[in-house]
Amino acid sequence: MNRGADCVEHLAWRLAPEQGTRPDTAHRSFKLRLPDRRTAPVSTAIMPYEGKMSFIEKLKRSWKKGNSLLCVGLDPDLSRFPKPIDKNIESIFSFNREIIDATHDLVCAYKPQIAYFSAVSAEKQLEKTIDYIRSNYPHIPVILDAKRGDIGSTAEMYTKEAFSRYNVDAVTVNPYMGYDSAEPFLQHKDRGIILLCRTSNNGAGDLQDLIVDGVPIYEHVARLISEKWNFNRNCLLVVGATWPSKMSRIRSIVGDMPFLVPGVGAQGGNVKEMVTAGQTANGTGLIISSSRAILYASNGIDFAEAARSETIKLKNTVNQFRNTA
């Protein structure tokens, strides 16, 4: 077990009360940051997570450590960057770093969305972002939101992209092509494979709600994954926040399998109904992801503080409705 990774240098952050400000940097502006601290080479004293603990185990510890089910989605969109940040590719890492430093003690995971990086040739910025989390907050799992799906040797290449190149703890995968498209991912027992089940968008029902043998396809998908694909106990499901009754049905099929839940915040899902429908008996089981509502909470120099406030607000709202273990 990688207990050394529970990096002591950040204990002070965790002890700070949630006052809507970051304990050590709240009053420093973006421009005043000392870049050397942030770009210092990775200390060898920090043991990166290298598959010594399963993703699910790491997630469970993270839920507990931060007392949080929240995940901040890192969707860096240059056109929405706060005014003080230059709208160029080099700023992507700096922006992400500010958000991460402002929220790390409030989340159970970070979820960079690869499309925001690949659209603008910012793979290096994605690598730096992931490295930054792993070096500075190694207890926090990183989920690469990529929704990959292909077969045979191509699927192998996608596992390399996620687990070797970016070395993330988990990746989202599209199940439409069936078992052999997921299999190369599933073989990585220490990583999390997060398969689309019932997504949060308006068009989700076009395929996912079609009825097969009296039940919708997303329930078939949930059953298939739970019964046949989860032999390494490393599967999770994407279940949108927008339809709590569907989430509740899926929960009844898959037991304690964790859900990645988009659709809170910008997409407007109802937190109370969603938490009630999706949580497990001990008040966990959910990775509730919010991106834009947090990242772009303010357009000014206080964007990181605003992101922190927004995260605290959502975390507290969620925690209100959680079962106590």
Place this chain on the structure above:
Amino acid sequence: MNRGADCVEHLAWRLAPEQGTRPDTAHRSFKLRLPDRRTAPVSTAIMPYEGKMSFIEKLKRSWKKGNSLLCVGLDPDLSRFPKPIDKNIESIFSFNREIIDATHDLVCAYKPQIAYFSAVSAEKQLEKTIDYIRSNYPHIPVILDAKRGDIGSTAEMYTKEAFSRYNVDAVTVNPYMGYDSAEPFLQHKDRGIILLCRTSNNGAGDLQDLIVDGVPIYEHVARLISEKWNFNRNCLLVVGATWPSKMSRIRSIVGDMPFLVPGVGAQGGNVKEMVTAGQTANGTGLIISSSRAILYASNGIDFAEAARSETIKLKNTVNQFRNTA
């Protein structure tokens, strides 16, 4: 109409008989190639395709020009590279260029598979490969095989990745998330949107063959795309070669909509049954993709010639069974 793009400088190639050798380079070894010709800056005399012609129109011309339904899939796998080629990332473009030069007069399209590039941080090599095709063979459509699928602003970012960053003519898309995941792609009326329908792999049936209202899901997908998503007449379908009867059913649903057909070659689909099932009345309608059987036809210095021979063989086999227009 972009007739100027039907680049005269390559006419000589087209006039050469198909003898299993390339007219101008067949007797030159890989090591002896003159790099300056290949890395010369793009001539401004070659008009790149810039959305002036629709993808479907470009494809129709390409089918006709090369008298071919074949597409070479560019899946550059360093571990399978022929012996004379260094197994490093810089070789990826050189390898692709050799294959392209050896096959350009025999194909209707090229299909780089993005996973083979992103797994090894070779985005630059992908850009160079696509630029090379567009500069030297501008009449040949380039299909980015990426099987993307996401919603809202993320889907927008994926369209940027495909159509701005890589500037390809068409991209493969996964339909599991429904209409709004495809919509940002569909809005690009000059590009081709190639949606997964019935794939060629063993596990394809896990979801795609489930029966809804008496018909399998892949037929619902075909109908949905044909009737509701194809308002810009820019949709195509991925239909695997391995099940000709399913291909035949899909053809009966979607009229002349072109199919991208994997599963020939390494995956072993039967060419005769597939062409008979999938072609349109005028003997087109198919983009038959082969990758590994062509790319790795020889492990020696003659790999490009071997790729050419393999392509000619498959092209001729396919053409045997085509309807005459």
